[in-house]
Amino acid sequence: MNRASCSSSAPPATSAHGPCPDGVAASVEYVEYAVAVLGVRDVVVCGRSACGAMTALARRHDLSGTQAVAGRLRHADASQARATRAGDVDALVRHNVLAQLADLATHPSVARALAQRTLTPHGWVYDIPTGRVDVLTPTGHPTALAS
Numbered sequence: 001m002n003r004a005s006c007s008s009s010a011p012p013a014t015s016a017h018g019p020c021p022d023g024v025a026a027s028v029e030y031v032e033y034a035v036a037v038l039g040v041r042d043v044v045v046c047g048r049s050a051c052g053a054m055t056a057l058a059r060r061h062d063l064s065g066t067q068a069v070a071g072r073l074r075h076a077d078a079s080q081a082r083a084t085r086a087g088d089v090d091a092l093v094r095h096n097v098l099a100q101l102a103d104l105a106t107h108p109s110v111a112r113a114l115a116q117r118t119l120t121p122h123g124w125v126y127d128i129p130t131g132r133v134d135v136l137t138p139t140g141h142p143t144a145l146a147s
Contacts, residue, residue: 035113042119042122043104045100045122046097046125046126047096047124047126048127048128049093049128051093054089054096055089090125094136097124
């Protein structure tokens with residue numbers, strides 16, 4: 001089975017949030033090539049427990065000295081707004097994975113493949129301490145994939 005993956009903290013270059021920081025577009029280029037040229041049938045956006053970026057966002061760390069990081073985290077503002085409890089890193093990670101899947105679906109090659117039903121997007125969250133992988137449903141509720 002052909003698969004492509006991209007980091008949950010990397011929004012597509014065509015994100016509704018505007019131009020992406022350097023390095024982020026490369027992830028989208030890989031996915032675009034995989035979908036349009038290689039015929040990849042599955043794309044996985046995988047977040048992980050204790051994600052440093054989501055922890056910084058959830059706990060409102062001062063990132064004024066790291067402008068590239070702060071700029072990249074602005075793409076997760078919508079995820080932060082959806083998390084019901086302030087500071088809940090696990091919820092923020094889940095919401096961010098779902099937001100990245102939604103953003104990825106706006107990329108032309110991905111949108112085309114989704115419309116043709118030749119591509120299946122997957123949202124996963126890897127729990128480092130247990131090794132468990134939760135599969136996210138569109139509502140954000142996890143179901144265990146493996147541990």
